Amino acid sequence: MRNYFGAAAALGVLSLVPAAALAQSEVVVWVAGEPGQTTIYDELAEAFNASQSDATITIVKNSSDLFNPALVPALSAGEGPDLFTFGTGPGQPAALIAGGLVADLTDAYREHNWGDTIPEGIVVQTSSDGKLWAFGNEVETTGMFYNKAIFDEVGISVPTSWPEMEAAVAALQEAGYDTPIGLGAADKWPTSHWQSMMFGRYAGPEGIESVLFGDGAWTDAPFVAASAKLQEMGQAGWFGATPVAIGYGELMDRFWAGEVPMTFTGPWVIGGGIEAAGDRIADYGVFAVPPFEDGQAIHPTNSIGSGWYIRDGSDNKDHAIAFLNSMFLETDGRVALLNAGTIPVGPLDEALAQAEMSQLAQDIWQTSDDHAVNGSVPAFLDTITPGSLTTVSYDGLQGLLLNVMTPEEFTAEMQDAWAAAKAAGEIMLPGGIAE
């Protein structure tokens, strides 16, 4: 009987302890990616969970295609993740912000000195009305991945000018490589990386900014010329006979299997490449696509990509901010990101000294750094423009490759969609944080 009294007394005492003191808060974090991919966030969450006791980070992955369609209803219902990644720039987050679905991070920016790490250019892409809405955490770039073994076999070297590029492609075609530059255009978005790079080369970063934030138009001559060049390359068979019939996944399988000499993509493929190619990974390198025209400068794409948002009304806002700090401000987190091929924003010296980046990752960032002085294209266009423009661009890029659309028609459709989005008030005017 005495045991029962003891147990009852213990339960009574426990019931007086606030529930919050016993239970950890669960911070639900949504990231775009298939299970097995973006494993870096699992590692970072594990490290965070081990380092403190009052919150647990739970990472939930949703495929890129279904991410937004799942996120928006969840947020609208007042539920959904505490912390999530979402597009940035003038087009994509405007509706979320206008709908009051994301939290204002301006106080956190000031309190945690995020300004020491996040460059002003990225703050501009993630703020409006003087408030910061997202933590712009990383920089993504693109480069021409190539198979050194195939280049050696065919007797070509890395091209540094457009005539050399043309000669290299011709030599590869001559040697029987029917797809000199792989492009998984069935998935639509991979072609958008070409588009961002080529628009940046022909119009310069200022030309793109003039459309995004000024009076420029997608029908301006440089964008038409860039579209024409892409179409010309497609018609000359540079991407093989049928790039729109090949998915990105299949294409990358062929690339790592050594069947395709080149493909234009970003550092996110490196982890999978190391796994797929094994020891042959040393056969692969990266170079910057040479200027398409005489006198043209190389402008690397340094895209902010997605930013991290906190759901408005989340009870775990402080924990979510702590997790962001641990990932992107603390050295351990930054080193882990670098090792995974992700480049966090801000000064890298301390983290780079400890990181063990793969050679390919170092190569692609080197190509970007080599030309950064010319000015960078601020983003992959499909990550910052409104969905309606992205749809039109994706379809139009396939139209260019299939030669059923002219560059003028393509850019006109883009401009129509852009103007319609502007007229509908779907474009946010970023402008930094109010003093």
Place this chain on the structure above:
Amino acid sequence: MFLDPNSKWAARLNPVLFLLPALSIYIIFAIYPTVSVVEYSFTDWDGISPERNYIGLENYRKMFSDKIFWEAFRNTFVWSGVILVINVGLGLVIAAMLARVWKARLLIQTCIVLPVVISPMAVATIWRWMYQPNGVINQLLEGIGLGALARPWLGDPNVVLYALAFAHSWSTIGLSVIIFLAGLQAVDEDLYEASKVDGATPLQQFRYVTMPALRPVTAVVFILTLTQSFKVFDIVWATTQGGPIRFSEILSTYMYKRGALENQYGYGSAIGVALLVIVSVATIIYLQIQNRKEQ
């Protein structure tokens, strides 16, 4: 829960009480969302904002002048037409042939029905792989000397819609065959015997005995196939996302793009309502035709 069968109201209320659980689920998960979609179609809701303004018929006006809607509309009809021909026409022929097969019938039946239970995403993955330029189908064609027919099935604007419709039919025809088979078992064998005595060939038996006897079953298969084909989304989305360009854009993928990806829920809902009306009208017309034939 139920009234005493001897009570005055039992005969009227007990059936309603029996129906109530299923009816509640149907109302919550079918009727209410449908009514909501109709309501949203009269608004400018972006799917995010707490505010939605009623804009009358503006979304419908926009839809009728939207050239992509009409492209998707046309594609949807071609898509459904191909699937109806395969699932109803070929399904009936396969069922009639199967009904005459005794050896290994169960095995053949299982093979035909098996794709029905495969998830649509898996079906999409299988066919995406088979339709690759260097995939199984092209290799097979080249292997049997028909290399001239090999093509990038999902990248060729002229064939992509038919290729996807065929893939969808592959995964659904089994259901048609099973329903037709069930119907065939109910056909009086004496009719076949009598027609045989009259000298009817197997083809004539099929034309004058099997087909008329299966008319009600055919109506069921037709309507099931039609509604299924109109609401297909996954196989198209997972293979081409409506591409190349918009050559395989059907109304369901276009509705998804506008509603979910471009945050135009109001407009997406209007497309959804149009889809509902089209299927309903097509079903009613077909049933009317069937009724007239019966009479």
